[in-house]
Amino acid sequence: MKENSIRPHKDNALFLKKCIDDCRHFFKHKKTTSINCFSCNKNSLDNRFSKHFFNYRQCKICNSLFHAPRYTKKSFINYYQNSNSWNYWASIYFPKIEKNRIKYLIKPKLKRIQNFLKQKKIRSKSIIDIGAGAGNFLDEWRRYFKTNKICAIEPSHILAQKCLIKNIPVIKIPLEKITKVSTRPNIITCFEVIEHVFDPKAFLQKIRSLCKKDTLLLITTLTINGFDLSFLFSKSDSIFPPHHINLFSIAGLEKLFNRCGFEVLKIETPGKLDTEIVEKNIQKLMVTTNIKSFILQLLNKKTKWQRFLVQNKLSSHVWIYAKRK
Numbered sequence: 001m002k003e004n005s006i007r008p009h010k011d012n013a014l015f016l017k018k019c020i021d022d023c024r025h026f027f028k029h030k031k032t033t034s035i036n037c038f039s040c041n042k043n044s045l046d047n048r049f050s051k052h053f054f055n056y057r058q059c060k061i062c063n064s065l066f067h068a069p070r071y072t073k074k075s076f077i078n079y080y081q082n083s084n085s086w087n088y089w090a091s092i093y094f095p096k097i098e099k100n101r102i103k104y105l106i107k108p109k110l111k112r113i114q115n116f117l118k119q120k121k122i123r124s125k126s127i128i129d130i131g132a133g134a135g136n137f138l139d140e141w142r143r144y145f146k147t148n149k150i151c152a153i154e155p156s157h158i159l160a161q162k163c164l165i166k167n168i169p170v171i172k173i174p175l176e177k178i179t180k181v182s183t184r185p186n187i188i189t190c191f192e193v194i195e196h197v198f199d200p201k202a203f204l205q206k207i208r209s210l211c212k213k214d215t216l217l218l219i220t221t222l223t224i225n226g227f228d229l230s231f232l233f234s235k236s237d238s239i240f241p242p243h244h245i246n247l248f249s250i251a252g253l254e255k256l257f258n259r260c261g262f263e264v265l266k267i268e269t270p271g272k273l274d275t276e277i278v279e280k281n282i283q284k285l286m287v288t289t290n291i292k293s294f295i296l297q298l299l300n301k302k303t304k305w306q307r308f309l310v311q312n313k314l315s316s317h318v319w320i321y322a323k324r325k
């Protein structure tokens with residue numbers, strides 16, 4: 001899989017440009033509040049950089065990186081309801097890449113999950129997918145595991161409608177506002193959402209309230225420990241406000257899950273794109289010529305180097321399997 005198949009350069013550049021305009025429009029000069037590290041609950045955050053009017057700080061204890069001090073929840077709600085960039089993503093950009101995302105992301109994901117379920121002898125009886133988007137994952141899940149016990153949680157009206165067209169039951173409100181679900185599922189998934197949320201601890205605690213004792217939770221996100229994020233850091237297009245405001249370290253993720261009442265079963269980083277992303281963006285870095293030429297030598301062996309990153313939990317795309325304690 002190439003990055004261009006799931007993030008075509010031209011459309012992505014336009015999306016990022018719209019995001020910058022929206023950062024100015026929805027957040028510049030708006031009120032902020034200080035936050036503690038969501039993992040350690042300590043206020044020992046170092047200033048790291050500022051990007052499009054968003055400050056980022058890094059925890060001295062666990063190394064997780066956050067947008068802090070944080071704009072208010074109200075500003076984020078206003079952004080997600082009224083911004084050009086989010087509307088462009090949901091109604092124009094996403095439909096263009098939908099088919100490729102099913103082929104390159106969702107289908108391999110199902111296989112990987114099935115292997116884990118087999119290993120742990122967990123049955124695929126019922127599932128809730130949080131931030132289900134257009135429902136493609138659940139649609140494929142239903143076919144793959146031959147089950148109809150599926151439910152989407154998706155607050156975006158445009159995307160929730162797409163779930164309904166696919167005949168997927170959908171709860172059309174944000175997770176935070178859900179008081180109960182008709183049946184607690186035995187699997188909950190949440191792909192690439194936690195890096196966006198205003199309060200990750202409250203978010204995970206809310207997920208816990210939807211879990212039965214043995215419910216399996218699978219969350220995927222970005223980690224600041226990974227090669228492309230830690231190497232490109234402030235120059236990375238994945239550290240991009242107002243969307244990606246929580247970039248946890250692996251240690252930070254483990255602490256957060258424990259603090260929210262989950263036992264972590266497994267953490268893995270099965271990313272595929274770190275080396276390609278660093279190669280494409282290396283010119284953005286102010287590094288000495290000898291370091292740059294060494295990195296380019298490493299990148300000549302991209303496939304092997306990416307495999308090494310995955311084997312050593314050093315890719316920026318991380319999966320956490322957990323169950324309620």
Ligand SMILES: [Zn+2]
Nearest residue numbers: 037040059062
């Ligand atoms: Zn921390």
